Amino acid sequence: MQKSRLLFLCFLFLQTLAYSQKGNYVIKQYTSENGLPQNSVKAIKFDKSGFCWLATESGIVRFDNNNFKPYGSDIVKGLKSERIVAMMTDTAGTILAQGLDFQNIKIGSSSSQYSFLPVLTDTNISFVTTGYLTQSLALDSLWQSIYDTKTIPAVKEPGGLKNGDIYLFLGEDAWFIRKSGPMKLKPFASEPTGSMVINDNYFLQIWPGNKITCWNNGIGQAGQIDGELAGNKNFLRGEFKALWCEQGSFIYAGGNVYELSYKNGKVSSRLVISNLNLEMPLCIAYRPDLNTYYIGTGTQGLFTIKISDFIYSNIPPESGPENYYTVGKTSNDDIIVINAIVHPDNTSFHVPLLNNHSRAMYTDSEDRVYYESEFQLFRYNSKTRTLDKNILQLDNRAMAIIPVVEDNTLLLCTHSTLYKTTLEGKIIWQKKLPEGTTATALLPLRNEEYLLATSEGVKWYDLKDQKITRSILDSFNIRNVYQDNQNRLWIGTDGKGSYLFSNNKVYSLSSGPRGAFSSIHSFIEDKNGNFWLPTNNGLYKVAVNELADFATGKSKSFFSSAFNNTNGLRTNEFNGGAHPNFQWLKDSALLLPSINGLIKFYPNRLTADFPQEKIYIDEISIDGQPVVLSKINESIELKPTFQALNIRIACPFFGNKENLKLEYNIGNDIDQWIPVPSSGIISINTLPAGDYKLMFRKAGSNKDTPNASIAINIIVSPFFYQTGWFLAGIVLLMASLGYLYSRRRLAKLEKEKLKIEKIVELRTEELNAAIVQLENSEIALKQSNHVKEQIVATVLHDIKSPLFSMRMAGKSLVKNWNKSNDENLDQVIGLNQLIGELSRFTDQFFSWAASQQEHFKVTKTKFSLQQIFGDIEALFKEILQVNNNRFSIPETDIQCFTDKEILVLILRNLVDNANKNTENGIISIQAAFKPEGLQIQVSDTGKGLNAFQIENFLNRDKAVKNGRMGSVIILEMLDKIDGALQVNSEQGKGAVFTITLRENKS
Template identity: 25%
Template sequence: MRVSILIILLFYYQQLYSQHVSSWYNTENGLPQNSVKAIAKDKYGFIWLSTDNGIVGYDGSVFTIYNKLEVTNLHFENFYGNVLNDSIIIYNNNDENKILIRKRKIQSITKNTFSKTFTKEKFNFLKRISKNSPETKYSSNTKYYIKTISGRYSFYNNRIIYTDEKNGQTKVPIAAVDLSTMFLYKEALFLTDPKNRKTYRIYKGKPTVLTKAALFNDPETKIYWQQITGQTFIINKNNIYLLEGYKNDDLQLKFLITYKNFGNQFFNSILYDKDFKRLYLGSVTKGLNIVQLTQFFTAQKKIHFVDEVSSSSLPFNKNTIIDPYGYEVNKYGLVKNHHFGINDKHFMFYDNSGNILYKNDDSVVKRYKSSQYTTSHTIHFPGLHGFFKSENQFAVSTTDLTNSYLHLFENQELKTINATFKFTGLVNSFLQYNNDELLIGCSDGLYLVGLKKKITAQVAKGINVKNIIKTSDGQIWITTNKDGFFLFRDKKLFKMPLDQNLYLNSAHYILGDSHGYYWISSNNGLFRVAKKQLLKYSENNKTPVFYYRFTKNDGLLTAEFNGGSMPEAYSLKNGEFVFPSMEGFVFFDPENIKAYYPDKKRIYVERVRINDSDITYFSKDLILENNYKHADIFIDIPYYSNSYNLRVEAKIEGQNVDWHQIEIKNERKYTISNLNHGNYILQLRVQISPDGSYEYRTVKIKIKPLFYQTTAFKLIVTILLLFIFIAIIYTRTKFLQIRNRLLKKRVSSIKIALKESAQHLEAVKNDMQKESEYQKKLIEAISHDISTPVKFIAMMSQKLIDVHEVDLQKEYFDSIHQSSEELYNFTIHLKEYSDLFGTYDVYEKDEYPINEILITKQKLFNEISKSQNSRIEIIEKSSIYCQFNKSILSCIVHNLVDNAVKNTSDGIINIIVEDNQEKITLKIADTGKGMSQEQLTYYNGLYQMSMNDDIIKFRNYGLGLHMVIYLVKKMYADISFYENYPGGTTVEVNIYKNKMNGKTNFNS
């Protein structure tokens, strides 16, 4: 009895889960190699595959291949380790290398002492078993063992040895062990004996025999077991079952799917992901087959030459429907053909008596319930387009190819027309809005018709109305061919938002379930949306609306649903919804359909690919060089449902105000590019629930600056620019200062030049005055100097006239001759006199003897002195030379001797020259009448006066000595006058050999 019940239950489960959609993956679409050796799922939800060309990670969207590993070969085998401990181990061929998968990363174990899956024990190999499948081969020369938490089971020569630390080795009393039937469930080892229909359970070395016949010990059963996943699969006649538990000495199975020709695919590994209801099948030759188990059921008739395109239908029994062809189907397929014939698929109704009405060309066919729908009646309507029922109102639409007409009938017999309304567009749908008004959907708009006043008002134009639907909650919805769908409330239309890909532009039909969701069919998927979100949007169109889309990835045979029929979708008494599609009628229980959202704890942002290079990992901060072109930041989410429903949004603080939805294609990534250097914060959020809750992740991004973009460089440049600016200002200031100084100097120079010009002019004026004075003084000097000789010659001439003695006359003639000759010689040098007062050159280039001047002057005045009984004597101790201006010195001597001759009678005039190291002293000493004390004081005082004093005026005491004093000062010499002893006057002139000798410059 229990076996019969089990078979019935298994049949039920088989029917329940037999529909599935599968996808193959191989080297052409993601895998590096077609041999999938093992499949495991880590604690983070990611799938891992072992192949003969590396290890593959899978997140539901992309296969990530790891074959650039530091290993000797890429032929990997089975998975070992512990998923809960985040430790998945895999070895390559011959255990040459060991790989650890931890924290979603692959690490090579480089230690030479790592444990292996096999060892050599005496003359036999000891090899570890972690997986069992029909493809596994066991050698008679190898010892095998299984490790459990409590101990170890060893198999050799049909014996089983259990070993633990407490009791040591224990022989398990079971003979004839077939390892291909072995599997481990938790800590218990199971072995089946198909021949005797027994199953052995061994727990810590103690066996228990399960004698009940079951699928486990069926001779046609194949067992798949993998220790790391803890999953055991039973394959029997293409039916795949999963071991779910052990209770009351019975192994409990769950039917998954029926997979045709399963044994011909050489599947070597199996994994069932219960979270997403996916079955992963790894073939040793064909790659990976991912099977999506589904609770969507697409009923197909599977009759030759009969298409599966479905439109209108009616509920027939509790779990069956009937279409206009008369095919009765349930979710598993055809139940019965009632043979209605070939009819129009788009219109079908029950009348109030339960009769079925459907359209056939220009006629409405009525099939009677009383005859079990075997008899029918036909009502002909010329130009029939469709017919409708809403509550108790029946209507028929016709067209004359120009206009269309809606005829309202008195009752369901469709005989008596109560009213007719004319429209320009085709009438597609019909709804009784209230007792007096109807909503009419046409190809050119939506109309509201008043029954009492026969008034037609257009509510909206330009939209092609497909269906008018009143959901179970009383809301009225309008679907269109290309303009989306609307909520009709208070005689106003509220346009609803569309999905991200605008598939709902052509929404077909809307059904509401008891859990607060609307289900909307379209040409590309079945959508689920929260009722409150749409109704709230109609009040405030700023509120978000989140659609969840079901497609072939979720188990539908097609994503294209059919529309434009009446009725289009409805719910059965058993709670299942029915929607027509292009592959048959889709059945599903909305309570059992799960919408998949990411686990908020399983969202990882840790991988990046920069400029198409290899993928690398980062922790919290992502650092990019300045020369990057683009960087793909991966959002790793183990999400194995339709990526359309994976809503990931991003924004960069300071760059974006609004969230930007990332388009999920082959890879789940966010790409950044064209960001300048600096620090950025990338915010990511992932929708984790249907109400729009998000889980957030933050990535700090630092883009390094180039050397000239660094703060230090900018600071240096700023300082340098500041320095240059200051230098420019300083240089400019200095330039202006120098220029000002130059200008000042120039002005000063100009002032000086002007002053000098003025002084020069004054000097010129003075020079002119002096020149005039010089000329005057020159004449006076000449007159003075020649007056004595001339006077003497005149006197001698007078005496010559008065004397008659020949000898005396001769003497007088000689005196006149000598005086005249000397006077002649004096006049020859008058040119030198002219230069005395004008020249500033008081020195000669070459030395000359002073005695030359003295002798000349002695000869000039010698005859005159004789006439006065005086004589002139030159006293020179040695030959004395000097470089002083000869003309000046000659003039000085001339005047001093002349003055002495004039004032000396019967006396002597001594000309004395003395030389010492510092000076030459010239003395003119006479024994004449001498100067008075007043004269001595005057002339000595005159010498002490400045050259600027008007000494050149030669006042008071005559010309000669004034001129001498002037010339002495010009020679930077000094002169003194004092009494001669015993009588007369001595004039002493000291001429200093040192040209300046501390004296004041004549020009100053």
């Protein structure tokens, strides 16, 4: 008991309080160095189509979050000065700008297909410096009378309310101008430092020292601004800038931006951005849907400041690096990470849990947290803040801790073993996993069946029989497995792709944007049927069924929303390989581990839908000549000689750029889509005559997605020789020529008729000759069949005698077994000779028989003659010793190109024949190139052949009759390889057999 108290006091001492993070923004600055034409941005407005318009001293500039497009005097016809001094919107959302020469420019909404071009307008506009534009003849008349009384030029700075009322203050002149007429107001002794419209229908004036007057229906109410702005020293000194836009009223002071609001007669403030370094802020715009501020400056260009979609807690430094894997949770939504506990309000404190390498965690109903630390099971009581170390020694790293509800026990899975224990760490049973299995995760299925994620694939494991009943993806290291409500398995690997297992089939998922889906750390399904996928390259949201349909081939596209550094993540790399590695909180927040901090966000608050902004055609030019968009109705007509059609498109999407990928298609292949370059310009060079549809779409869209695509019809007119009239003329001309030709042809045919009759007679004679030839072929076939019958008879005769002799020799050997060894040896030698003769005869016959098959093919290769000479020498070495013969084979480096097996068969027959007819002699094999081809000679010093024997050897019919199968095989095989045989012999001096291979020449 005393030990537990001491441990508890130690924990209280080590646990230190930290505070939640502030000021998490993503700031981008655009200047003349990265696309902005000029660094002085005086006004920022968004039109109804979604485009951002900037007033600069280089003209009006349109921004679509990707490209800046200036509209100067070259585009706005009649514009005298590029310098834009003012730009405001009216209550209908129409943007109007004014140049240095008081020229008014109108920016309306874009059409359904083509973007709007700014144009000069004669509309009488009473410009204001804050609030909404309105047409007010009373203001113009009043201002003119004031202006005429001034000895120095005066600057008009009225404020327009959304209801059309206007406030005008200039020294002693103070007016409230309504539609019914102007009303004189009491002026103030000093000019305010800043003035602006607030809450659309009130006018606010601000003096140093936090003194304000808020006007409502021409009645001023003095007071001060409450909230965080009241303590800003710069603001109190009057060093601030009042900024207004349709979405709110703001004060910039001391590097901070404060939002003002008016309610119940009081003006309050709240800090929205801190620690900025703006030298001369001039204007502001705010997009609540993106939680992004746009601030224009006098010298620093344009700033976009996005409030992060993600929240990071300040973890105490003593807890160690914020590289997290396992994320635990208690019943009151306290989050357990490495050596720290984070409260729901994002405060945290240090706890020495020693869980730096833990990959599995479980919290029971008493808020006791079980986890593994260096192969030991620890338990931390979050209520008493006590730690029980090593309640169980494990054999390896724990990868899963699963509660068994039925008996209130725990199932622990390490890399190699399953443990069932009590909540106190007592082992109930311990079972080794099958040999060669390295577990990385464990998922309960049913009836004591579990799904094992391993470094060797996904296994179905029967706990009762301790057997693996099924296995998939055996060559992959599995990081996580998730089973959805349709019993589909979603599988993530260690960088080798992600997979879907459905209906007993494995489907590979798309690699995803920038290959991110190759490493999905978790498949996190929300209540709306979406996956949240943390990867090594950002966080993605995708509809579960859309992803499944794409993987199984039911659909051709799917859309995934990307979240990365652009949305406020410190890093795009998340962590996985732990269980659990995410947590849902009661307020619908989701927490994820990354290599740089614990990430908290609210999925239902994120803008993660498909980009809804339309795609617009911005510019069209044909061979460098611009086309006026207003003159295009339905189709673009091109001459057949056109060289280049350039089209610029734009889509004013200000979300994450990863979520808008434009692509185009032209032609009939609807599945071939080409990415549109970041410039938005595509070039089409030459097209055959015909009608085309040029399609632009957002990647991931389908036919039911709104605003997903636009189409342009293109007609390429044909050359004159491709027109129907030209073709009709050609047909008429060809018909006339055909008629004339047919007349001449008939006359010629009459002349050729007699010639054809003679040819028929000649062909008849040739046919008769062919019949005679066919009859001769029939006779030859009969003779060939007769020859084969003779060969069969010869085979039966020749094989019968050796077999009979072998039988008799065998009987004699058995009968005389007890005789002397010399006699038995002679009989064995004789038997061996008979077997050798029978074997050689069999080889010869079957080689010939194989060559007679219909599908027999000659396979020519390049090989060394020396190699096959050596093989023949080794084969016949012992056979030659029987007749006391020897080889003489000179070395050669000749390479031969023919069928090696056929050539070896021929040479073996010739060597065998030479050995039979030679005793105490020499058998030679040599080769040489001759003009007529490669010659190979097999010669012997035997008894030789006479002319009659040579003729019988070279005549196949006689060879068959005389039972010389060897010569028949040699001659037929030589025909197969385009060879010829020549025999030279002189009786008593041996014979020379010369093979000539005509295809082989040096």
